[in-house]
Amino acid sequence: MSKLTTTGLTKAFSGLVAVNDVSFNMEEGEILGIIGPNGAGKTTFIHLVSGILMPTSGRIEFKGKDITYAPAHERSRLGIARTYQLIHPLENLKVVENVMIGSVFSRGKSLKEARKAAEAICAELELDRLQRDTAQLSILEIKKMEIARALANEPEVLFLDEVMAGLNSDETKQVIATVQRIARERRMAVGVVEHVMGVIRELTQRVIVLEAGELIAEGPYETVSKNPRVIEAYLGGAA
Numbered sequence: 496m497s498k499l500t501t502t503g504l505t506k507a508f509s510g511l512v513a514v515n516d517v518s519f520n521m522e523e524g525e526i527l528g529i530i531g532p533n534g535a536g537k538t539t540f541i542h543l544v545s546g547i548l549m550p551t552s553g554r555i556e557f558k559g560k561d562i563t564y565a566p567a568h569e570r571s572r573l574g575i576a577r578t579y580q581l582i583h584p585l586e587n588l589k590v591v592e593n594v595m596i597g598s599v600f601s602r603g604k605s606l607k608e609a610r611k612a613a614e615a616i617c618a619e620l621e622l623d624r625l626q627r628d629t630a631q632l633s634i635l636e637i638k639k640m641e642i643a644r645a646l647a648n649e650p651e652v653l654f655l656d657e658v659m660a661g662l663n664s665d666e667t668k669q670v671i672a673t674v675q676r677i678a679r680e681r682r683m684a685v686g687v688v689e690h691v692m693g694v695i696r697e698l699t700q701r702v703i704v705l706e707a708g709e710l711i712a713e714g715p716y717e718t719v720s721k722n723p724r725v726i727e728a729y730l731g732g733a734a
């Protein structure tokens with residue numbers, strides 16, 4: 496059974512249809528790329544499946560259960576987590592506390608248990624000195640903290656919204672390897688939004704392409720990247 500399915504998912508913002516009739520699915524253990532030009536609807540799509548926004552129409556199922564209008568906290572409890580394109584760490588908290596938030600709220604852990612889990616996840620991501628304020632972190636460390644916070648939710652489905660943006664190529668390689676490892680070890684379905692096609696090629700088994708809210712192509716990156724409609728969407732976006 497698919498982990499996550501959408502059917503005809505649509506979100507309109509007073510006239511602008513940001514996500515238009517998108518049907519897709521994600522399977523256990525798969526890393527799926529979600530690509531498309533700026534404004535294509537990628538972040539809005541993640542907002543819809545994580546419950547930050549409610550759809551105008553369509554349906555969302557998690558392991559066959561209808562969650563179309565379930566609140567965000569229920570979805571994170573069920574096992575859907577995501578990072579944010581616009582990162583907002585809680586700056587008056589320590590690194591470890593930022594990561595603990597995930598498991599305190601959605602997993603109902605005690606503070607002691609949550610701290611232990613957060614420390615283990617940070618160790619796994621090679622994020623150290625957890626008593627620092629988030630203001631002292633490098634971009635790479637902030638990105639790792641975002642991933643750690645999402646993992647603290649113990650997700651079965653994880654969305655990463657441009658988590659590599661701002662990283663240099665060595666750091667990007669490191670995060671690619673980390674994402675591959677956590678997806679494999681946890682049997683998670685991971686949805687990855689990235690603009691750098693080298694990352695998508697390296698990381699994903701399958702890609703969906705959004706353009707102006709519509710899903711215009713789907714398949715392995717090698718196939719999709721040769722699709723004339725996809726090439727046109729990117730060139731059109733750049734013109």
Ligand SMILES: Nc1ncnc2c1ncn2[C@@H]1O[C@H](COP(=O)(O)OP(=O)(O)OP(=O)(O)O)[C@@H](O)[C@H]1O
Binds near residue numbers: 511533534536537538
């Ligand atoms: N809250 C909102 N109200 C009105 N319009 C919105 C809102 N959020 C997004 N949009 C519009 O919806 C469209 C899709 O935006 P979205 O942020 O999902 O695109 P994206 O594919 O993530 O783009 P990027 O690659 O730049 O991050 C854009 O035209 C955007 O301006």
Ligand SMILES: [Mg+2]
Binds near residue numbers: 537539580
């Ligand atoms: Mg976006």
